[in-house]
Amino acid sequence: MPENAIITVHVRDRENTEHILEAPIDMGLNVMELCKSYDLPVKGTCGGMALCASCHVYVRSAHELPAPSDDEMNMLDQAFFVQPNSRLGCQIKINTRDLDGLELTLAPDAE
Secondary structure (H helix, E strand, C coil), X not given: CCHHXXXXXXXECCCCCEEEEEEECCCCCEHHHHHHHCCCCCCCCCCCCCCCCCCEEEECCCCCCCCCCHHHHHHHHHCCCCCCCEEEHHHCECXXXXXXXXXXXXXXXXX
């Protein structure tokens, strides 16, 4: 894989520990899948369908992300601990170098 096909995503877990994750941009992964591949405590209970909010994250960096879909907004309306920078990790596709250095924090677990 060409070196430029890998970006880094910085994820702060619920204990405030920073993790630097390497993410290929050509595999169709989303943030939820990336976090799970690194064994971070992200459930992704619905399998990435924007139906459960168990992959809720806060975007800390100023990266330009696609606007949330209606399904994502509806799920966030029902989620706990929502902030203006809340997103569902399953809805953030890792498919461009523009996301290199993306900074996220895992939202508190609602359980």
